[in-house]
Amino acid sequence: MLSAVILIPAVLNGLMTGAVYALVALGLTLIYGVLHIINFAHGALLTAAMFAAFFAYTVLGLDPYVALFLLMPVFFVVGYALQRYVIGPAAHGDDRNFLLVTLGLAVVIENALLYAFRADTRTVNLPYAFKVIEIGNMFLAVPRVVAFVAVVAVAAALWLFLQWTATGKAVRAVAKEKLGAELCGIDVAHIYAVTFGLGTACVAVAACLLIPTYYVNPTAGDAFVLIAFTIVVLGGMGSVIGALSAGLFVGVVESLSTIALGESLGQIGIFVMFIVVLLVRPSGLFGERA
Amino acid sequence: MKSYAPIVVVVALLAVVPFIVTSNVVLNFLVMALLIALAGQGWNLLGGYGGQYSFGHAAFFGTGAYVTAILQVRYGINAWLGLFVGIAVGALVGAAIGALSFRWGLRGSYFSLVTLAFAEVLRIVASVAPITGAGVGILIKLDLRPEAFQFQSRAPFYWIAVGLVGLSLVLVRAIEHSRFGAYLAAVRENEAAATALGVDAFAIKLGAMTISAAITAAAGCFYAQYFLFLDAAIAYGPWLSIDALLAPIVGGAGTLFGPLLGALVVKVLGEATKLFTGDAPGLDLVVYGVLLVGVVGLAPRGIAGFVATMTPKRLRLLWPSSLRHG
Numbered sequence: 001m002l003s004a005v006i007l008i009p010a011v012l013n014g015l016m017t018g019a020v021y022a023l024v025a026l027g028l029t030l031i032y033g034v035l036h037i038i039n040f041a042h043g044a045l046l047t048a049a050m051f052a053a054f055f056a057y058t059v060l061g062l063d064p065y066v067a068l069f070l071l072m073p074v075f076f077v078v079g080y081a082l083q084r085y086v087i088g089p090a091a092h093g094d095d096r097n098f099l100l101v102t103l104g105l106a107v108v109i110e111n112a113l114l115y116a117f118r119a120d121t122r123t124v125n126l127p128y129a130f131k132v133i134e135i136g137n138m139f140l141a142v143p144r145v146v147a148f149v150a151v152v153a154v155a156a157a158l159w160l161f162l163q164w165t166a167t168g169k170a171v172r173a174v175a176k177e178k179l180g181a182e183l184c185g186i187d188v189a190h191i192y193a194v195t196f197g198l199g200t201a202c203v204a205v206a207a208c209l210l211i212p213t214y215y216v217n218p219t220a221g222d223a224f225v226l227i228a229f230t231i232v233v234l235g236g237m238g239s240v241i242g243a244l245s246a247g248l249f250v251g252v253v254e255s256l257s258t259i260a261l262g263e264s265l266g267q268i269g270i271f272v273m274f275i276v277v278l279l280v281r282p283s284g285l286f287g288e289r290a
Numbered sequence: 291m292k293s294y295a296p297i298v299v300v301v302a303l304l305a306v307v308p309f310i311v312t313s314n315v316v317l318n319f320l321v322m323a324l325l326i327a328l329a330g331q332g333w334n335l336l337g338g339y340g341g342q343y344s345f346g347h348a349a350f351f352g353t354g355a356y357v358t359a360i361l362q363v364r365y366g367i368n369a370w371l372g373l374f375v376g377i378a379v380g381a382l383v384g385a386a387i388g389a390l391s392f393r394w395g396l397r398g399s400y401f402s403l404v405t406l407a408f409a410e411v412l413r414i415v416a417s418v419a420p421i422t423g424a425g426v427g428i429l430i431k432l433d434l435r436p437e438a439f440q441f442q443s444r445a446p447f448y449w450i451a452v453g454l455v456g457l458s459l460v461l462v463r464a465i466e467h468s469r470f471g472a473y474l475a476a477v478r479e480n481e482a483a484a485t486a487l488g489v490d491a492f493a494i495k496l497g498a499m500t501i502s503a504a505i506t507a508a509a510g511c512f513y514a515q516y517f518l519f520l521d522a523a524i525a526y527g528p529w530l531s532i533d534a535l536l537a538p539i540v541g542g543a544g545t546l547f548g549p550l551l552g553a554l555v556v557k558v559l560g561e562a563t564k565l566f567t568g569d570a571p572g573l574d575l576v577v578y579g580v581l582l583v584g585v586v587g588l589a590p591r592g593i594a595g596f597v598a599t600m601t602p603k604r605l606r607l608l609w610p611s612s613l614r615h616g
Contacts, residue, residue, distance in 0.1 A: 104582030115576065
């Protein structure tokens with residue numbers, strides 16, 4: 001039988017993996033909450049950020065945890081520009097077009113990476129990648145602990161930004177009532193782009209947290225984004241709190257089901273959960289409307 | 291009958307190609323384009339005419355392909371029979387996914403997401419289930435007899451592809467002119483209003499999805515016979531889901547010849563890119579992605595719509611209004 005000695009570390013590990021999932025999902029749900037579109041380019045942007053973190057280390061010699069502070073603003077600008085100058089103008093404000101444009105962007109980014117770097121899988125070797133912290137009779141991997149703390153910090157910073165800054169308030173206003181916000185003099189196109197930039201910056205942070213222990217290849221981001229879709233739906237589309245808690249929940253479920261069922265079936269578990277949630281309760285556990 | 295005349299002309303023009311061109315490379319290229327046109331016509335019925343954007347048409351393509359292959363390899367059933375069974379099972383899968391999705395009122399992004407998820411689930415299942423050959427894939431035995439749906443030369447395959455595309459064109463034109471087609475357009479334009487007027491939106495969408503899945507499954511069955519090999523990434527991979535929506539959108543979603551026109555343009559561009567860049571992987575798909583963004587951004591009604599803006603204003607009124615600007 002499963003004893004507490006196995007179970008407790010599994011839950012803790014799940015929570016820490018879930019934190020990174022939650023961060024990817026946070027970007028996705030933020031964009032959905034404000035723009036009301038599903039960003040199909042999210043996974044491709046994550047892959048691009050992972051490549052950026054990889055090359056920041058191998059070419060510039062920047063530790064991923066340092067590169068984080070460089071890539072976060074860079075990807076914010078990338079996301080801002082994409083929404084402001086590509087997605088927004090190309091979509092003409094039609095939801096179906098948004099879907100197609102972001103899907104097209106995903107195809108472009110992923111295959112440009114494939115063309116530039118081939119299908120090779122790359123990893124970085126960091127001295128602390130396999131370090132562990134011992135608590136009682138449990139071992140926690142250092143990169144996972146760092147990732148968990150960083151995600152909490154990012155989520156808190158994001159919350160403070162949305163709660164207290166003028167731009168943050170404008171973002172929330174646009175999410176609630178676009179026309180009303182526009183009539184109050186808020187530049188909606190700008191706020192859309194800021195939101196997209198924030199979502200993309202979340203992905204950049206997630207990439208820097210992943211790269212010490214994960215590999216990168218042109219489709220590396222896909223695995224995460226499908227989990228992120230599940231989390232976003234589970235947590236309620238557009239709900240930040242929902243994304244965080246659902247992210248942690250999915251991380252734990254995955255960790256426990258891997259123990260119970262093995263690797264290959266664990267993947268299916270996520271999809272089945274995704275479809276069931278979509279069908280039975282598309283508004284999610286925390287969502288307000290379908 | 292006048293409205294079917296363009297179909298006859300197009301099919302006749304396509305059918306004479308093997309008499310003029312004997313190059314296998316050209317025929318192979320055209321077969322692939324026709325295959326995408328067929329899969330795309332399936333998407334077009336649901337997405338273009340019905341306004342339901344599926345991101346997972348690979349689910350139907352793969353099902354058709356696997357059913358044809360498995361029936362032959364595992365049960366020794368004739369390939370022609372397999373073609374019909376494959377189409378039927380594909381339609382069934384479409385009906386099942388449609389019933390689940392539409393029953394719970396999934397629309398827009400939710401519908402796109404759930405179709406994508408179903409295709410991915412099928413892909414993962416196919417990559418581990420023993421009956422599909424799991425990771426190794428499934429190989430159909432070479433048996434070059436017309437009775438076995440295999441031919442010595444490419445021309446018969448090509449004519450069958452033309453025939454299937456022709457049938458899909460006739461089917462979609464017939465739907466366009468039917469009451470069902472009118473209801474479908476009404477649901478696309480405004481589902482609430484259509485329902486208020488007594489249209490059973492659930493039944494209409496379900497019907498469209500079933501026929502749509504059948505058409506795309508036919509493309510899958512044909513693919514299996516043409517290449518005689520399948521694995522999970524080919525059959526259920528996202529490439530087909532993207533090609534199937536790219537072709538009609540580039541050509542003109544919700545127009546009869548959109549998928550055929552789009553498939554030809556997309557494939558020509560893909561080949562041209564390969565010609566310029568050699569065998570480097572990825573760049574042809576980059577072109578597809580740019581094309582998708584560009585068409586949606588600059589010519590939201592596709593090539594067909596773009597051409598229509600060149601003709602007198604009255605003709606424009608014939609185009610579906612959701613595909614018009616704004």
